[in-house]
Amino acid sequence: MTKYARWLPRLIGPAILAYFLLTTDLDKIVINLRSLRWAPFLLSLALYPVFVAVKAWRWNLLVRNLNLQAPPLGYSMILYMIGLFLGGATPGQAGDFIKAWYLRERGQPLAPALFSVLLDRLFDFLVMALLSLPGLIVLHQLFPPPVQAPIQVLTVGFAAAIALMIPALMARRPRDWLMLRALRLAPRRARAGLERWRGQFATLDMRPGLVGSLLLATLCSVPATMLRLWLLFRALDIAIPIAALVTSTALISILQSLPISFSGVGVRDAVLIGVLASYGYGPDQALALSALFLLLNIENIAIGFLVSLRHPLGQAARAEPPSAEVIGR
Numbered sequence: 153m154t155k156y157a158r159w160l161p162r163l164i165g166p167a168i169l170a171y172f173l174l175t176t177d178l179d180k181i182v183i184n185l186r187s188l189r190w191a192p193f194l195l196s197l198a199l200y201p202v203f204v205a206v207k208a209w210r211w212n213l214l215v216r217n218l219n220l221q222a223p224p225l226g227y228s229m230i231l232y233m234i235g236l237f238l239g240g241a242t243p244g245q246a247g248d249f250i251k252a253w254y255l256r257e258r259g260q261p262l263a264p265a266l267f268s269v270l271l272d273r274l275f276d277f278l279v280m281a282l283l284s285l286p287g288l289i290v291l292h293q294l295f296p297p298p299v300q301a302p303i304q305v306l307t308v309g310f311a312a313a314i315a316l317m318i319p320a321l322m323a324r325r326p327r328d329w330l331m332l333r334a335l336r337l338a339p340r341r342a343r344a345g346l347e348r349w350r351g352q353f354a355t356l357d358m359r360p361g362l363v364g365s366l367l368l369a370t371l372c373s374v375p376a377t378m379l380r381l382w383l384l385f386r387a388l389d390i391a392i393p394i395a396a397l398v399t400s401t402a403l404i405s406i407l408q409s410l411p412i413s414f415s416g417v418g419v420r421d422a423v424l425i426g427v428l429a430s431y432g433y434g435p436d437q438a439l440a441l442s443a444l445f446l447l448l449n450i451e452n453i454a455i456g457f458l459v460s461l462r463h464p465l466g467q468a469a470r471a472e473p474p475s476a477e478v479i480g481r
Contacts, residue, residue, distance in 0.1 A: 165413025168422050172435060180436035185443065189387045193444065196383035197451055201229070203376045208232045210369030211251075211272045217362050218264040220255065230463055231255075235269070237456020240449055248273065253465055267321075274318050275370045277409070281311035283374075283402035286395075307406055322363075377401075384444040392431045400427045404445075420445060 208228035215222040222228065231251045238247025252265035284307060320326045381401050385392065404423050408416035424438040424445075 165416065165418030168418035170418075172418075172421055172425060172439060176435045176439060180434070181439050181443075184388060184437055184440035187388070188444075189389065192383040193387040196380045196387070196448065199376065199380050199383075200451060200455065203373070203380065204229050204232050204236075206369065206373040206376050207272075210275070210366060210373065211268065213362070213365050213369060214268040214271050215255070215260075215265070218268055220260045220264055220268070221258070223255070223258065230459055233452075233456040233459045234463065235456070236452040237454075237460055240453040240456075250465065257465070257467075271318070271321065274314055274321075275366055276373070277310075277314045277406070278318060279370050279374055280402045280405045281307075281314055283398055284406045285311060286399045307403075310406060310409070380448065381445070384441060384448070387444065388437060388441055390428065390433060390437060390441060392427065396427055396431075400424070 205225070208225060208231070211232065212222040212225065212228050223231070231254050234254070235248040235251045238250050241247060249266055249269050252262055252269050255265040255268075256262045320330065378398055378401065382394075382397060385397065400423050404416060404420050407413075407419045407423070413419045421439055421442045424442050425435045428438045428441070429435070
């Protein structure tokens with residue numbers, strides 16, 4: 153019973169979507185999609201490489217500051233595309249960590265490579281969490297009363313946790329403190345590995361230049377993301393203030409990561425319906441817009457899938473025998 157009860161909260165999102173579909177004229181949703189303006193929609197899809205390039209550049213900054221050899225930007229973009237595909241196809245976007253195994257094939261130690269992917273995701277979560285807080289204040293009443301308080305607590309707690317985790321993991325002293333506590337609690341056979349990982353992280357610290365570069369890269373990636381979403385609004389002739397667009401889409405990205413839905417189903421629709429209703433748009437328009445959001449996710453998954461076929465994991469290992477140093481890792 154406990155096993156199934158753990159998945160029950162994830163049915164909240166699908167239940168919300170089912171309610172909206174049952175109470176909305178489906179023909180109107182189809183009419184909205186048929187009236188799609190193709191130019192802004194196709195431009196949103198075409199901006200995918202720009203979005204990936206900025207993300208890959210930021211990840212390379214983290215890789216270099218972990219004393220790893222960063223791949224060329226073009227190859228990092230390939231790995232990021234594969235990460236987007238597997239992240240979108242796995243619970244909690246766990247597949248995104250595949251990028252670390254690709255780095256290991258290039259002779260890099262696995263632990264700091266995994267750490268680079270984790271920090272990369274935390275920076276995205278930090279910015280989106282901060283942007284989502286104003287939206288949460290305005291939009292929390294859109295959700296059923298029993299879940300309003302839990303969603304508020306989870307979202308605010310999520311933002312606070314991310315804000316604390318980044319300096320705790322990046323700054324040397326708090327990271328060493330956490331690693332020492334982990335060493336004391338770990339089984340004896342795992343301590344050697346943890347001690348080795350601790351040494352591999354030694355080069356990373358919260359230097360002002362590094363933090364500034366990462367924040368700059370993150371702030372560059374946010375406009376790239378928001379521009380793609382804004383174009384979807386324009387594709388359906390939906391116009392709302394930029395502040396409302398940014399906070400609502402940021403709130404969607406955070407709520408999608410909470411265990412109340414599958415891939416944001418229902419959550420995304422509820423937020424868009426509430427936001428657009430305050431500007432005179434109907435639920436049929438909001439649901440049509442949500443369908444376009446879904447198409448962007450499908451683009452990420454489809455392109456990443458095709459790239460993964462061209463660059464499968466293990467290709468480098470088959471091309472040349474691993475060195476003794478890589479085997480030791």
